[in-house]
Amino acid sequence: MSGFAGILRIAPSRESDEADRAAIELMARAIAFRGPDSLQQTHELGASFAFSFLKTGPAPQEARQLCTLDGETWLLGDVRCDGRDEIIRKLSQHGVDGALTASSEELVLHAFAKFGEAGLAELDGDLSFVLWKPRERKIVAFRDLTGTRPFFYSHNDGVLVFSNTMQAVLAVPSVSRELDEGFLADFLLGSPYHNPGSSAYRGIRRLPPGRVLEFSERGLAVRRIANMPVEDLMVLKSEEEYIEQFRRLLEQAVRDRLPSVDTTIFLSGGLDSTTVAAVAVALRGAAGPSAKSELRAYSADFQPLFDDQESAIASRFAARLGIPCQVSHLGDELPFGGWDEFPAMIPEPPVDPYAVLALEHPRTAAATSRVVLSGTGSDEVLRHQAMPYLRFLVREGKPAAAVSAVARYIFSQGKLPPLGAGIRSGFRNLFFGKPPSFHFYPPWFAPDFERRLNMQDRWRAIEAPPPQSHPFNSRAYNLVNDLSVSSVLEPVDSTWTACPVEFRYPFLDRRLARFLLRIPPVPWAMEKFLLRRSQIGILPDEIRKRRKTPVLHDVLELHARSGKWNRSHIGTPAPILRELVDWPKLMNSIQQVPNVSLYVHVRPIALNRWLEITKIP
Numbered sequence: 273m274s275g276f277a278g279i280l281r282i283a284p285s286r287e288s289d290e291a292d293r294a295a296i297e298l299m300a301r302a303i304a305f306r307g308p309d310s311l312q313q314t315h316e317l318g319a320s321f322a323f324s325f326l327k328t329g330p331a332p333q334e335a336r337q338l339c340t341l342d343g344e345t346w347l348l349g350d351v352r353c354d355g356r357d358e359i360i361r362k363l364s365q366h367g368v369d370g371a372l373t374a375s376s377e378e379l380v381l382h383a384f385a386k387f388g389e390a391g392l393a394e395l396d397g398d399l400s401f402v403l404w405k406p407r408e409r410k411i412v413a414f415r416d417l418t419g420t421r422p423f424f425y426s427h428n429d430g431v432l433v434f435s436n437t438m439q440a441v442l443a444v445p446s447v448s449r450e451l452d453e454g455f456l457a458d459f460l461l462g463s464p465y466h467n468p469g470s471s472a473y474r475g476i477r478r479l480p481p482g483r484v485l486e487f488s489e490r491g492l493a494v495r496r497i498a499n500m501p502v503e504d505l506m507v508l509k510s511e512e513e514y515i516e517q518f519r520r521l522l523e524q525a526v527r528d529r530l531p532s533v534d535t536t537i538f539l540s541g542g543l544d545s546t547t548v549a550a551v552a553v554a555l556r557g558a559a560g561p562s563a564k565s566e567l568r569a570y571s572a573d574f575q576p577l578f579d580d581q582e583s584a585i586a587s588r589f590a591a592r593l594g595i596p597c598q599v600s601h602l603g604d605e606l607p608f609g610g611w612d613e614f615p616a617m618i619p620e621p622p623v624d625p626y627a628v629l630a631l632e633h634p635r636t637a638a639a640t641s642r643v644v645l646s647g648t649g650s651d652e653v654l655r656h657q658a659m660p661y662l663r664f665l666v667r668e669g670k671p672a673a674a675v676s677a678v679a680r681y682i683f684s685q686g687k688l689p690p691l692g693a694g695i696r697s698g699f700r701n702l703f704f705g706k707p708p709s710f711h712f713y714p715p716w717f718a719p720d721f722e723r724r725l726n727m728q729d730r731w732r733a734i735e736a737p738p739p740q741s742h743p744f745n746s747r748a749y750n751l752v753n754d755l756s757v758s759s760v761l762e763p764v765d766s767t768w769t770a771c772p773v774e775f776r777y778p779f780l781d782r783r784l785a786r787f788l789l790r791i792p793p794v795p796w797a798m799e800k801f802l803l804r805r806s807q808i809g810i811l812p813d814e815i816r817k818r819r820k821t822p823v824l825h826d827v828l829e830l831h832a833r834s835g836k837w838n839r840s841h842i843g844t845p846a847p848i849l850r851e852l853v854d855w856p857k858l859m860n861s862i863q864q865v866p867n868v869s870l871y872v873h874v875r876p877i878a879l880n881r882w883l884e885i886t887k888i889p
Contacts, residue, residue, distance in 0.1 A: 349401020419758025657692025
């Protein structure tokens with residue numbers, strides 16, 4: 273994705289102007305890797321900007337930024353709009369002509385000029401940008417609700433420093449690199465993004481998804497302007513109508529994200545990515561010989577650690593589609609192995625001990641492609657529990673409909689739908705014992721840190737159930753309406769991977785998500801029933817009927833049990849970490865635990881390794 277950065281100073285002077293010129297040069301260097309097609313700087317007294325351009329498409333892009341329609345409002349950012357036809361139609365209905373060939377950036381400027389902030393909230397796509405109004409000396413920044421594109425900023429003494437690349441903000445000498453204890457506390461509890469506006473550094477904030485930031489001589493304010501709407505249950509006449517609408521919306525989502533440049537599809541042996549691949553190949557085929565760019569697949573497995581069949585299934589399906597598939601076998605990579613390969617300034621500590629493997633995918637893709645399509649997002653909107661919906665029907669005075677929905681599901685599937693009432697897990701635990709978990713309070717905090725940061729209260733807040741914000745599908749609604757999705761997607765952004773490749777997620781398309789939040793969860797969101805039905809005749813049965821089962825082989829547990837990973841050699845803690853963690857207690861916990869509970873105990877090791885990599889004492 274393209275890179276952008278800027279510095280806005282409310283009360284500039286000759287001395288500050290020289291400092292800002294030097295700082296924006298450093299920021300430009302920090303974002304250069306994002307955009308190999310051009311690197312630009314713009315500077316005026318009190319306002320400095322940089323932009324690095326990555327050409328992708330499919331919609332027209334502005335190769336030079338800042339860009340403007342009227343000379344009054346200028347856009348700088350990373351913008352990809354979905355639903356161009358709908359945006360253009362809405363603009364024309366309100367008297368805006370000439371938008372038919374507009375770039376995505378111009379569509380944003382049109383929407384803001386006509387509808388203000390409300391127009392921004394209604395835009396679909398991947399959006400992270402600022403609107404600069406020089407006459408008012410004001411910046412309005414926006415990050416879309418899905419949050420696939422990050423936005424970082426630092427605000428101090430009337431100066432705003434911002435970028436979609438944290439390294440660019442850190443490059444400014446006036447920005448403090450002091451670590452944020454609250455972030456570190458949440459990290460050690462397993463939820464570093466529990467506070468959606470925090471970062472690893474006290475002086476740097478992230479703009480949460482769906483928020484707008486306004487900065488001017490009046491100060492800085494952040495407020496939420498975008499939410500996923502809560503809409504009525506959609507009841508259609510037949511199963512075919514549900515399937516038809518789903519296919520249409522998914523095809524639309526893939527089409528809006530499928531560029532005319534070479535593209536990689538991350539392919540597993542599951543339903544989600546294979547469905548995206550099938551749609552992408554069909555769209556490229558329909559484009560005919562004019563589609564010169566290539567589609568290719570990339571898959572990974574944990575061979576030879578165990579008999580992982582993901583890549584074998586993915587490769588067979590890629591061959592069926594007629595696209596090449598590159599495979600990586602990652603089973604020999606040990607916990608924290610290869611962490612020295614991370615970019616020198618990876619912005620925040622990774623929680624996953626195998627985080628280096630996340631670099632393998634974008635690096636492989638970046639060698640041949642600028643865009644990656646992923647099946648991520650299907651679990652969030654198509655795999656849920658029945659009980660909230662059944663309770664909704666009863667509250668609505670429709671108990672017969674609830675009984676009928678369950679009966680039809682049993683008749684068609686030969687089993688109860690996943691209820692979410694703990695019945696199945698209760699029987700399993702009764703006969704086989706309760707499985708190990710990584711949802712427990714760690715025993716190794718340093719007492720003073722534990723008291724000072726109120727760690728017990730933080731833990732309870734993190735583990736508290738989310739609000740019931742939707743009448744019949746709260747879990748899905750909460751996942752797509754808060755930071756949950758963006759916190760998963762950010763670690764594959766270029767800020768973390770240092771690769772000029774853009775990830776796109778058709779299943780997180782807002783138009784598709786709105787549809788999936790409205791359909792009856794029973795049967796359609798039970799174990800991806802709608803997705804399975806929609807792919808009859810498209811996906812082979814070995815994929816379409818494949819069930820999502822619990823992981824039978826946890827990689828960390830296997831490495832620990834095999835002795836290949838020596839748990840007694842976990843390093844010497846950095847000075848700052850000695851204040852947070854009782855290291856002897858941690859070592860004792862790691863030695864004693866043989867199962868997935870290890871993931872709790874390796875968090876301090878991950879933080880320590882990051883401190884070593886980033887040279888933070």
